[in-house]
Amino acid sequence: MxxxxxxSSPSRPDxxxxxxxxxxxxxxxxxxxxxxxxxxxxxxxxxxxxxxxxxxxxxxxHVDRRPFSDCAFTLPVGAPVAACDDVSLFDRTSCPSDAFDSLDSVGFYAMEANGPYSLQLPLDGGAGDLTGRPLTRQEVGAGSFFFASHAPASRVSPPRDSVFAGCTRPTPDRINGCFVVCAEGKVRSKGTFTAARTGLRARxxxxxxxxxxxxxxxxxxxxxxxxxxxxxxxxxxxxxxxxxxxxxxxxxxxxxxxxxxxxxxxxxxxxxxxxxxxxxxxxxxxxxxxxxxxxxxxxxxxxxxxxxxxxxxxxxxxxxxxxxxxxxxxxxxxxxxxxxxxxxxxxxxxxxxxxxxxxxxxxxxxxxxxxxxxxxxxxxxxxxxxxxxxxxxxxxxxxxxxxxxxxxxxxxxxxxxxxxxxxxxxxxxxxxxxxxxxxxxxxxxxxxxxxxxxxxxxxxxxxxxxxxxxxxxxxxxxxxxxxxxxxxxxxxxxxxxxxxxxxxxxxxxxxxxxxxxxxxxxxxxxxxxxxxxxxx
The missing domain is CATH 2.130.10.10 (YVTN repeat-like/Quinoprotein amine dehydrogenase)
Incomplete structure (x- = not known):
């Protein structure tokens, strides 16, 4: 220290x-x-x-609260994958069919997956983004919470695609589900996520x-x-x-x-x-x-x-x-x-x-x-x-x-x-x-x-x-x-x-x-x- x-002022008590x-x-x-x-x-x-x-x-x-959901991407890490956003590759048999019947197509979500993300779905109904990267697939609204984004190559990572599939909505302000990240034609990582729409009042x-x-x-x-x-x-x-x-x-x-x-x-x-x-x-x-x-x-x-x-x-x-x-x-x-x-x-x-x-x-x-x-x-x-x-x-x-x-x-x-x-x-x-x-x-x-x-x-x-x-x-x-x-x-x-x-x-x-x-x-x-x- x-x-x-x-x-040069003399010391003085508080x-x-x-x-x-x-x-x-x-x-x-x-x-x-x-x-x-x-x-x-x-x-x-x-x-x-x-x-x-x-x-x-x-x-x-930084408490690890995973897993957030029972749904999962069915292919193992390292397996070849032709289309990362193939809906059929997500096992959502445990997900209620009516979980997203009243879901808005707009809003801002704070997400936790393998790190923090922010999902922005503009209030004017325009194209959304995931932590600043445009969505390549956007199926969010009544009946669905499914989206994807693409990240270009960086100094330490190849180009990669991230796909998120919602499963449950335990409270009006929260969605839980599963995700996958693919790179170079293979499954790179997968897991579960939670997304909180903090603009909706909780409790x-x-x-x-x-x-x-x-x-x-x-x-x-x-x-x-x-x-x-x-x-x-x-x-x-x-x-x-x-x-x-x-x-x-x-x-x-x-x-x-x-x-x-x-x-x-x-x-x-x-x-x-x-x-x-x-x-x-x-x-x-x-x-x-x-x-x-x-x-x-x-x-x-x-x-x-x-x-x-x-x-x-x-x-x-x-x-x-x-x-x-x-x-x-x-x-x-x-x-x-x-x-x-x-x-x-x-x-x-x-x-x-x-x-x-x-x-x-x-x-x-x-x-x-x-x-x-x-x-x-x-x-x-x-x-x-x-x-x-x-x-x-x-x-x-x-x-x-x-x-x-x-x-x-x-x-x-x-x-x-x-x-x-x-x-x-x-x-x-x-x-x-x-x-x-x-x-x-x-x-x-x-x-x-x-x-x-x-x-x-x-x-x-x-x-x-x-x-x-x-x-x-x-x-x-x-x-x-x-x-x-x-x-x-x-x-x-x-x-x-x-x-x-x-x-x-x-x-x-x-x-x-x-x-x-x-x-x-x-x-x-x-x-x-x-x-x-x-x-x-």
Whole structure:
């Protein structure tokens, strides 16, 4: 681990208040900044937790759930085959004849076979594709789920054909079946698959439960990705898309039912804005080119550019503020978390740089709590640092497992234990509840997961409730007063296949979330913009 001091400023203790029990997240000392702090949720009907919990085995994000179906391609691997898409070569005697009587001919499916695939059947009825490759056969609709695609030769593989035959439809949003891959006139591989149409609500859910949509505001930029609420305004950042640039949208939300777009800000040749936070009169934006962009929001409707820190081109992906510290995450190839003193919010001073210098992807996000910084270090795991002395930061421990992609977290104190709610990204990623009281011996004590084809993104801990932006699964609210047993108490399904620009990508839907404590939940949807939800 490289720790390089970048300032002659004297070391100083963390300015934030001490941890508060019942899950209160310490996100800053400016009550008007719309922090993610909160008080304990006293409305739970669950008996108080005594702090004890069993250590659970780590099952990783990549659980092999095969076989998915009884159907099979009848020829063995290595056998000659004249036509890979010959329907008669699929044994589907166990498949119900009416399994697909009500099947749509359109929709987006996340598939698992011998790896992840995405099947896109355009809503206009046009030709579909499998993970970007055009379908060579497309028989999907009432009575049938059968399709094929061709992959040209690559540096390591000859040309090959993949054919998928549906068998059962256990739930309206899921199809199971079998597949074969052929190359050079022979059967190369075969097996079973499952395909989830994540645009269809699972588990018999309605649009919402426990959350009410108050307003929806389009963001006239690329993909909206994050939001911070301060001074009666929502600051929404967006990263560039194929046809629109990224930037900042400022919305007056003093009347949550009627947000007013006040301003849109962009900088030349800088469209990768991915994170946002506020402290006092300062707004901090994570830029993939300029580092941390600082705006003056003393007039909240009209941010004024101040400077970029640290003053040289830097890729910053996320920002996080606790007390008088700003943490800016620099992913690969920079592989660092920049630590700034923001006692003077408009004038960040670089104090240090944390770097593990291992793994491939670098850090993604950070969460400061008390004297510790918890860094979601993607393929290097979930890592805790002692940051009490900014010039002498030490690694304390990590939670690591195979093929990990630690992505985001929130931390609080429950029954005297320090508990981290940690989530990954990509298929199979889900919520882990970790006891990190002893950071050198982090323990898995609880989990929460919906469909394995979907991924969570960000989360906010407010009292004893955890708010999750869960991409295709929408917004999920968990009662975590008993951390080993997270209990869903509310949801809002914001993902819709019919929204303009949707393509089934796993990383679209509910992506950013804030809970400033005003009775509302502010959610960013990559395509719908800013959604404001009211809790009962």
């Amino acid at each position: 490289a720790l390089s001091g970048c300032s 300015a934030g208040p001490p941890p508060v029990d019942a899950g209160t997240s310490d996100a800053g000392d400016d009550s008007d900044a719309g922090s993610d702090a909160g008080t304990s949720d006293a409305g739970t009907d669950v008996p108080p937790w005594d702090g004890t919990a069993e250590t659970l085995p780590e099952r990783t994000d 018999g859910e309605s649009e919402s439960s426990g959350l009410t949509l108050v307003s929806e505001s389009a963001v006239p930029l690329g993909y909206a990705v994050d939001v911070f609420v301060a001074k009666g305004h929502a600051y929404v950042v967006a990263t560039g898309s194929n046809d629109r640039l990224g930037g900042l949208a400022v919305l007056d939300v003093k009347d949550p039912a009627h947000p007013v777009l006040k301003k849109v800000l962009q900088l030349p040749n800088d469209t990768g804005w991915n994170g946002v936070w506020a402290k006092g009169d300062a707004l901090y934006i994570a830029s993939a080119k300029a580092g941390v962009i600082v705006y003056d929001i003393s007039n909240p409707a009209d941010p004024q550019y101040v400077r970029a820190a640290p003053g040289e081109p830097t890729i910053v992906h996320t920002v996080h503020v606790q007390g008088d510290r700003l943490y800016a995450v620099v992913p690969s190839a920079g592989d660092a978390v920049l630590v700034f003193d923001v006692a003077s919010p408009l004038s960040p001073v670089l104090l240090n740089k944390i770097s593990l210098q291992r793994g491939f992807s670098g850090p993604h996000d950070s969460f400061a709590y008390g004297d510790r910084l918890y860094v979601s270090y993607t393929d290097s795991g979930y890592v805790a640092f002692d940051v009490k002395d900014a010039e002498h930061i030490q690694e304390l421990g990590a939670y690591v497992f195979g093929r990990q992609y630690a992505h985001a977290s929130a931390v609080g104190t429950f029954a005297g234990r320090t508990i981290a709610f940690e989530g990954g990204e990509f298929e199979g990623s889900h919520l882990r509840v970790l006891d990190v009281t002893d950071p050198a011996n982090m323990r898995l004590i609880g989990e929460y997961q919906l469909r394995p084809e979907t991924s969570i993104h960000n989360m906010v801990l407010h009292g004893t409730r955890l708010y999750i932006a869960y991409y295709h699964e929408g917004v999920r609210v968990l009662d975590v007063s008993v951390p080993p047993k997270p209990r869903e108490v509310a949801y809002f399904n914001n993902y819709r296949e019919t929204d303009p620009g949707r393509d089934g990508n796993i990383f679209t839907g509910a992506i950013g979330i804030r809970v400033p404590g005003d009775g509302y939940v502010y959610v960013v949807d990559t395509h719908r913009g800013l959604l404001i939800l009211r809790e009962p």
